[in-house]
Amino acid sequence: MKIGKQTWQFASEPRVISTGSAVGEKEGKGPLGIDFDLVITDPYVGQKTWEKAERKMMEMAQDKAIEKAGLSMNNMDIIIAGDLLCQNISANFAARTAGRPYLGVFSACATSMEAVALSALMVDAGQADYALAAVSSHNSTAERMFRFPTEYGAQKPPTAHSTVTGAGALVIGRAPNGIKITHATIGTVTDLGVQSPWEMGAAMAPAAAQTIDQHFRDTGRQPTDYDAIATGDLARVGHPIASELLLQKGWNLGDRFTDCGILIYDPDSQHEVFSGGSGAACCAVVTFSHLFNKLTTGIWKRILIVATGALLSSVSAQQNETVPCVAHAVVFEADQN
Amino acid sequence: MSVRMGEEQKQYQEFLKSRQPAKHWLKNSIRAFFAGGIICLIGQGIQETFVHFYHMSEQMAGNPTVAILIFLSALFTGIGVYDVFARYAGAGSAVPVTGFANAIASAALEHKSEGYITGIGTNMFKVAGPVIVYGVVAAFFVGLVRYVFTNF
CATH class of the missing domain: 3.40.47.40 (Stage V sporulation protein AD)
Structure with a gap:
């Protein structure tokens, strides 16, 4: 529906x-x-x-x-x-x-x-x-x-x-128990003119902010309705930017706002981490294991996962095109039983 | 650029300026200076060895020196060390002949999975190719200028 x-x-x-x-x-x-x-x-x-x-x-x-x-x-x-x-x-x-x-x-x-x-x-x-x-x-x-x-x-x-x-x-x-999937917000493709394929965090942040904002408007919910809101791979550069963009839109996500690309590596003890993780698997492996564990153990009740994607190809980047981005969000809820 | 730079795009670019981490220009330049210098020092050492122990002229010693540096660079690329060094050294490892050898050897390694002809043969110069193309083009024009000045 x-x-x-x-x-x-x-x-x-x-x-x-x-x-x-x-x-x-x-x-x-x-x-x-x-x-x-x-x-x-x-x-x-x-x-x-x-x-x-x-x-x-x-x-x-x-x-x-x-x-x-x-x-x-x-x-x-x-x-x-x-x-x-x-x-x-x-x-x-x-x-x-x-x-x-x-x-x-x-x-x-x-x-x-x-x-x-x-x-x-x-x-x-x-x-x-x-x-x-x-x-x-x-x-x-x-x-x-x-x-x-x-x-x-x-x-x-x-x-x-x-x-x-x-x-x-x-x-x-369909099953009597397990984590529930209740909503999905499908993002629109956003391009705010970031051109460098080395700046994916900055390129994807507006798409994430837009999808999260739309999700709150569509569902009538507030950030406080969620125990955690995690973006896919904005990492250490893009995540604070998204946070700031959301604040401009009137949403203060606070500490519950996290990012799978930041969570997956430790930049202090691991080499070659740069701003953080990315890739299709980044959001998936962190969400399906670490974040779901918090739902199944009852620490969290409801989370919003916002996977972020930069829709560039190596050809489009070489032709100096800007990077269009999209973010899709899904709501997961803990089993009440 | 296919997206028209509208007001929103311009504002966002402005907004980003203070929010991007600074690139380490100075640190990278200093590292590149010393790393590149050390590679050249090694090269000089090899050349001196040829001059003193094999009694070559300095000019003659140039070719085997370059060959040894290329060999070492390709070897270190193959055993997965050169890229680690290059991440630290930056331009210092890219500018000397060893950087060129790394570009060719790494592309060849990468595309080995597509076969010797369509893989290695086609892709070997993928990264280093532009250097050859524009090196030759630049040499042509420099040669032309020299010819004009020395003959007319």
Whole structure:
């Protein structure tokens, strides 16, 4: 059901049946390391290429989620998945392995919440009993796609991000208990003229602020209705900017406003963190493990996850185009039982 | 630029100015100066070795010196050390011949997965190619100017 301008309300409140998260060594050594299901220290994940490694991670996260749910891949009525590579090859090839009906999606690093929102929508509408939402990213595949060869010596500015190596998956369905998915606010594509692909935080902050503002207007809620509001990967540069933009719009989010890209690494003890994490997997692995744990243990009751994506390509960046960005938000609620 | 820079865009760019972390120009320049200097010092050492122990002329010693530096840079790229050093050294590691060798070796490594012809062959000069192209173009014009001045 549509409420307000851009928000979907899921009347049947689809549940998160189970989660799966797989990450690389650097993420495993970060402050959230113990929360992830699988930490894979081999950057190649036993494969021959980086691309195959990312694909393998996505399959591992999907399998883990299904295994934790006590189901099998055949129970999945739909897989909705995406990644950052050209033509979504990680998600597409993983779907070949899965052999289930599949829709590929792309919103750059906002893909995680796009996949979750669409999966919840399908379960809510009765098109699927079980839907599997998944995303992945890999530092080395992203470096090659968007930046330089991995072994090329280049100095990055402090506004740069470190792409998260990992994959996250959710099984969403109807169930008597589990985390509830109640709303999704679909963002509009925003471009405030940031041109440098090294300044993604600043580019994405207005999109995040806009989606959060619209979410409050559509639902009639206040920041205080949430225990935490987390953006996907604005990181240390973009997150304070979004905070300030929201203040200008009249919303003081305070301490409950956090960011998955900030949470995943510790810049004091870890190398090459720059402003923080990014990538489709960043928002997914942090949300599906660390943030969901706070809901399941009853510390939090309701959270808003705002995945942020910079919709540039290496070609558009080279042609000096500015960076259009989008943010999709999903509301998760703790089970009251 | 496809988005028209409207009032909102201009305001945001202005708003961002004080909110972006400062780039470490001075620190990076000092590091680059010393790192680049050390690479050149090593190169000088190798050249002197050829001159003193192998009795080459200084000009003759140039070529084997460059070859050794290129070899070392490619080796350190292969074992994953050069990019770590370059992150610290910045322009200091990029400007000497070792930076050029790193650009070629890293691109070759990266694209090995697509095969020797379509992968390495096609992409080897992906990063370093512009240096060759504009190096040749610049040399042509400098040569032209020299020709004009010395002959007319």
